[in-house]
Amino acid sequence: MLELYQFEGSHYSEKVRLILDYKNLPYRKVGVIPGVGQLDLFRLSGQYQVPVLRDGDEVIPDSTAIAKYLDAKYPERPIIPNDPKEKGLCLMMEAWADESIGLNARKAMIGAFNQHPNFRKAILPVAAPDFLKHIIGAIPAEVLSFLGTGVGFGADAVKAAHNILNQNLEALCLLLEDSPYLAAEYPTLADFAVAGLSMYLKFPADNYIDLPESICGKGVPGLADNPAYRLFFDWRDRLYADYRRLKTSGKSATVSPISPTPNSISIE
Numbered sequence: 436m437l438e439l440y441q442f443e444g445s446h447y448s449e450k451v452r453l454i455l456d457y458k459n460l461p462y463r464k465v466g467v468i469p470g471v472g473q474l475d476l477f478r479l480s481g482q483y484q485v486p487v488l489r490d491g492d493e494v495i496p497d498s499t500a501i502a503k504y505l506d507a508k509y510p511e512r513p514i515i516p517n518d519p520k521e522k523g524l525c526l527m528m529e530a531w532a533d534e535s536i537g538l539n540a541r542k543a544m545i546g547a548f549n550q551h552p553n554f555r556k557a558i559l560p561v562a563a564p565d566f567l568k569h570i571i572g573a574i575p576a577e578v579l580s581f582l583g584t585g586v587g588f589g590a591d592a593v594k595a596a597h598n599i600l601n602q603n604l605e606a607l608c609l610l611l612e613d614s615p616y617l618a619a620e621y622p623t624l625a626d627f628a629v630a631g632l633s634m635y636l637k638f639p640a641d642n643y644i645d646l647p648e649s650i651c652g653k654g655v656p657g658l659a660d661n662p663a664y665r666l667f668f669d670w671r672d673r674l675y676a677d678y679r680r681l682k683t684s685g686k687s688a689t690v691s692p693i694s695p696t697p698n699s700i701s702i703e
């Protein structure tokens with residue numbers, strides 16, 4: 436069976452989970468513990484980041500490489516169009532989702548949980564021990580903001596991320612005004628990348644991802660609750676309802692930690 440090495444709260448992992456579900460491919464989730472688990476991941480894949488797909492002897496890191504591998508190896512329900520224009524649009528939008536929506540959504544979410552300690556506690560890795568969540572929750576917002584400065588998560592960087600995301604969401608609403616999908620008449624990699632990478636803007640309300648219930652349906656204030664972007668979030672809800680499996684259905688949602696104990700903290 437396919438194995439997905441992942442963090443449950445990772446938006447790049449979510450992009451791959453959406454594709455696996457769309458293609459009806461059963462898979463087993465292997466939860467990587469931030470820190471020590473990533474050392475095991477390095478031994479397996481030669482790099483430290485999730486997602487990593489294992490298909491028998493094949494080990495594929497990187498969500499884009501995984502998407503292309505899956506479409507080539509399991510061509511049923513293709514996600515990369517053949518038509519040149521559609522294919523070009525699809526690949527361009529996928530890269531845009533990864534690099535613009537994904538990176539800026541992470542900054543905007545960190546900005547939001549600098550302001551809201553409960554949101555911050557809720558989003559720490561589900562596997563993190565309670566005492567760790569307590570300690571992180573107790574760190575004042577100004578300290579986190581200070582720590583963030585210099586690595587791109589200070590107040591100015593968060594504001595810049597909001598500006599970019601506002602334009603991204605406006606563009607998506609315009610694109611979706613008269614079309615059910617972003618790059619073709621059927622769902623493609625562009626749709627799954629945009630849906631997955633926008634997870635931190637607003638977590639899906641239903642039971643798709645194994646995260647604390649307190650954050651389901653919640654998101655970055657000013658973006659998640661902005662009526663101007665309703666069309667986009669409604670579109671994403673429909674995509675999930677049509678193609679994403681609920682976490683309770685099927686046997687594919689087993690999490691078995693790649694490593695028993697965490698040795699560092701990560702926000703994803």
Ligand SMILES: N[C@@H](CCC(=O)N[C@@H](CS)C(=O)NCC(=O)O)C(=O)O
Nearest residue numbers: 445446447484485486497498499703
């Ligand atoms: N380009 C990669 C990005 C993956 C990525 O940024 N993964 C994050 C989780 S969302 C990660 O593993 N972070 C831990 C780290 O960098 O140590 C992809 O598309 O898969």
